Amino acid sequence: MRRVRWCAAALAAALLTTACTGDDRGGFRPGAADAGDPYVPGAGNGGYDVGHYALDVRYDPGDDRLTGTATVTATATEALSRFQLDLAGLDVDRVRVDGERARHRHDDAELVVTPRNGLPAGRRFTVEVTYGGVPKPLPNAELGDGGFHATGDGAIALGQPESASTWYPVNDHPSDKATYDIAITVPDGLTALSNGVPKGRTSAGGRTTWRWSEGSPMASYLTTLVIGDYRVTTGTHAGRPLVTAVASALPADGPAAASVARTGEVADFLAARFGPYPFDAYGGVVVADERIRYALETQSRPVYGPGFFTGDRPNTEVVAHELAHQWFGDSVSVARWSDIWLNEGFATYAEWLWAEHDGGRTVARTVADRYATTDWTRPTVDPGRAGMFGDAVYQRGALAVHALRRAVGDDTFFRILRGWLAQHRDGNATTADFVGYAERTAGRPVRALLDAWLVGATPPGLP
Numbered sequence: 343m344r345r346v347r348w349c350a351a352a353l354a355a356a357l358l359t360t361a362c363t364g365d366d367r368g369g370f371r372p373g374a375a376d377a378g379d380p381y382v383p384g385a386g387n388g389g390y391d392v393g394h395y396a397l398d399v400r401y402d403p404g405d406d407r408l409t410g411t412a413t414v415t416a417t418a419t420e421a422l423s424r425f426q427l428d429l430a431g432l433d434v435d436r437v438r439v440d441g442e443r444a445r446h447r448h449d450d451a452e453l454v455v456t457p458r459n460g461l462p463a464g465r466r467f468t469v470e471v472t473y474g475g476v477p478k479p480l481p482n483a484e485l486g487d488g489g490f491h492a493t494g495d496g497a498i499a500l501g502q503p504e505s506a507s508t509w510y511p512v513n514d515h516p517s518d519k520a521t522y523d524i525a526i527t528v529p530d531g532l533t534a535l536s537n538g539v540p541k542g543r544t545s546a547g548g549r550t551t552w553r554w555s556e557g558s559p560m561a562s563y564l565t566t567l568v569i570g571d572y573r574v575t576t577g578t579h580a581g582r583p584l585v586t587a588v589a590s591a592l593p594a595d596g597p598a599a600a601s602v603a604r605t606g607e608v609a610d611f612l613a614a615r616f617g618p619y620p621f622d623a624y625g626g627v628v629v630a631d632e633r634i635r636y637a638l639e640t641q642s643r644p645v646y647g648p649g650f651f652t653g654d655r656p657n658t659e660v661v662a663h664e665l666a667h668q669w670f671g672d673s674v675s676v677a678r679w680s681d682i683w684l685n686e687g688f689a690t691y692a693e694w695l696w697a698e699h700d701g702g703r704t705v706a707r708t709v710a711d712r713y714a715t716t717d718w719t720r721p722t723v724d725p726g727r728a729g730m731f732g733d734a735v736y737q738r739g740a741l742a743v744h745a746l747r748r749a750v751g752d753d754t755f756f757r758i759l760r761g762w763l764a765q766h767r768d769g770n771a772t773t774a775d776f777v778g779y780a781e782r783t784a785g786r787p788v789r790a791l792l793d794a795w796l797v798g799a800t801p802p803g804l805p
Contacts, residue, residue, distance in 0.1 A: 370423035370460030375452065377515035381679035381727045382503050384451065386515025387426045390416045393466075394520055397510050400527040400549075401534075401569055406492045408432070409474035412510045418465045424456040428507035428514040430489070432475040440467050453511055471511045480504055484731050485636050493631050496532055496570030500638055500645055503679055503730070506562035516675045517770055519559035527551040528569050535568040535587055537641050539623045540576070556641060558621050559768045561675045566640035568627050573599075579606035583623045585643065589630035598651035601658050602626040608662050611699060612669070612692060617760040620673035620767060626661065639667030639689070658700060659693050666692030669763050677770040680724040683796070684776060686731075687722065687739020688759075694740065709744050712737045713804050722796040723773050742795035748805035749791055750784045758783045 373389020376382075392414055399410035414427070430451040437446040439457035446455045453471070461467055477490035480501070488501020489508030499509045506512045523541075526534035527549050538556030545551075572587040573594060586602045593599070605626050613619050625643035634647035637660050644664035650657050670692075671685030694708045720734035722742060729735065747755040758780050762771075765779065773796075780788050794802040 368460065370421045370462075373420070373422050373425040375426055377513075377517055379515060379517075379678050381730065382515065385428060385504055385507075386518065387428065387513050389420050389422045389425050390418050390461075390467075390513070392416045392513050392518050392520040394522070395510070395512070396523045398525045398527075399509065399567075401497060402529065403492070403496050403532075403569070404529075406476050406497075407474065408477050408490070408497075408509060410472075410510060412469075412471045412473070412512075414469040414471070414511065416467060416469065416513075418461040418463055418467065421463050422457075422461040424454060425461075427453045427455065427469070427471070427511040428504075429453045429471075429473065429511040430480060430507045431478045432473050432509075434511075435472045435474065436470075437472075438470040441470075444469075451507060469511075473511065477508050480508060484728065486633060490567075491631065491633060493570055493629075496528070497567065498569075498629055498631060498634065498645070499565075499567035500634060500640065502563050502638055504563060506565050509567060512562045514562045516561035516563065516679075517677050519561050519675060519768070519770070521558065522554075522556040522560060522565065524554045524556075524565075524567075525551055526554075526567065526569065531571075532569055533572040533574055533587065535566070535572070535574075535585070535627055535643065537565055537643055538621075539583055540585055556621075558641070558673070560641045560672070564639065564641040564672055566627075566638075566643070566645055568629065568645065570629075572627070575603075579624050580610070580619070582619075582621075583625075585623065585625040586627070587625075588628045589648075591630040592628060592648065592651070596651065597653060597656045598628040598646070598648070600656040601651060601661050602628060602646070604656070604658050605661060605665065608658060608696060609665050609668075611696060612662070612666055615692075615695065615756055615759070616666075616669045617763050620668060620763075626664070637664050639664045639671055639685075641672045642668070659697050659702070662696035663689045663693040673768060674763055674766040675770045677772050679727075679730060681771075681773045682725075682730055683722045683735045683739035683742075684771065684773060686736045687743055690736045690740035691743040694744075705744065709741060710804065712741055713801070716741065716801070718801050719799055738795070742792055745791060745795045745802065745805045746780065746788060749788060750780075750786070754784050 376384050377386025394415040396413040401408045437444045444457045479487035479489040482488040489505040490499045507514045524536045528534045534552035536554040538554050541553035543552045571590040574587045577584050588599045621642045623642045628646045637646040650660045666689040670688035694705045698704050722734050722739045
């Protein structure tokens with residue numbers, strides 16, 4: 343229950359807009375302090391919908407200091423007296439709303455903004471935040487600390503389910519997707535990579551500004567910033583820019599470079615099954631920092647930790663997994679983290695499809711192996727925060743996808759996937775949405791089947 347502090351009736355109506363600055367101001371009220379997702383309490387905010395972020399940041403590895411200006415364009419979804427943005431560990435110098443100075447306070451990881459006048463529902467508004475400091479990552483027991491990491495030659499901003507708030511003010515939940523323009527200024531000689539289409543770079547005064555633009559709506563955890571000494575390869579694929587980069591500390595002719603070099607080929611294989619590639623650019627970045635023990639599907643340009651490329655052969659299965667996420671997770675994003683299997687189960691299954699296509703073991707063999715080792719007491723849907731990145735989400739989720747394929751047949755199965763992705767492109771969806779769509783497309787019930795594979799406590803028959 344939200345508590346409301348009422349103004350004394352004796353106050354003149356003319357004073358209501360200034361005296362009651364907190365909870366009720368002439369019909370305007372504060373936006374919610376988080377997105378209401380129990381997996382990430384405190385993350386995200388309510389009362390507005392962001393349409394676009396324009397980020398202009400400057401980073402100097404010499405003193406590990408980041409400064410920036412974020413211009414956030416949003417629409418009020420309710421009458422707001424104040425609203426919040428997520429911003430962890432950095433100092434705020436100034437906030438303007440529609441060009442006017444706004445009062446603000448920074449409580450822990452929440453930037454609370456009170457504009458001079460209330461924002462009516464439906465009002466489009468712009469927030470400009472000037473900020474800076476020494477960024478720090480956020481603790482994450484599941485994957486290791488997420489967010490901004492200083493490195494020996496630069497920095498990496500990366501993580502799931504939260505990371506963006508460590509380097510810019512943001513509504514940090516996948517339910518509020520937005521487009522981005524990102525400018526990164528670094529000392530000459532360093533590379534600065536981010537999401538989307540490269541928009542060129544300019545140099546002045548010993549510094550270079552790299553510009554990137556992501557024109558498709560993007561969940562905030564999918565934004566990335568990679569700064570340092572990298573070998574960058576640029577080109578085009580299917581008429582779109584393809585930018586890959588490998589840390590210079592890794593071998594130029596090693597498995598990392600050979601793996602990301604097949605990005606276009608893998609994307610084409612997936613597009614033949616899932617429908618058109620959903621973004622305006624392709625790419626991939628391999629970092630050398632051993633703290634990054636995972637790969638992440640950062641939109642249009644996945645980032646891979648070095649541990650995936652320690653052998654003497656390329657590892658294109660991880661490339662297939664992260665590229666599959668461009669459809670499942672990036673283009674169609676979860677509305678709540680309890681449905682993360684919609685990202686990971688389908689990406690894992692795509693990995694199995696690619697392995698079979700590329701001369702590896704068959705999907706049937708992989709299914710039999712995973713089935714034999716599955717712990718059926720652990721649910722795939724709503725696995726709990728501690729289980730977000732567990733086998734029940736990835737492996738059992740992929741088994742459920744295969745069970746659906748076997749039940750409805752290949753033609754209907756891939757028609758379900760293509761239609762689902764087309765219908766929800768650039769949006770968010772839930773497990774219930776997927777089950778309903780699958781049933782309508784297949785023309786038959788599949789809920790009981792999927793329930794058995796996703797949440798049932800006993801093993802279904804091997805498909």
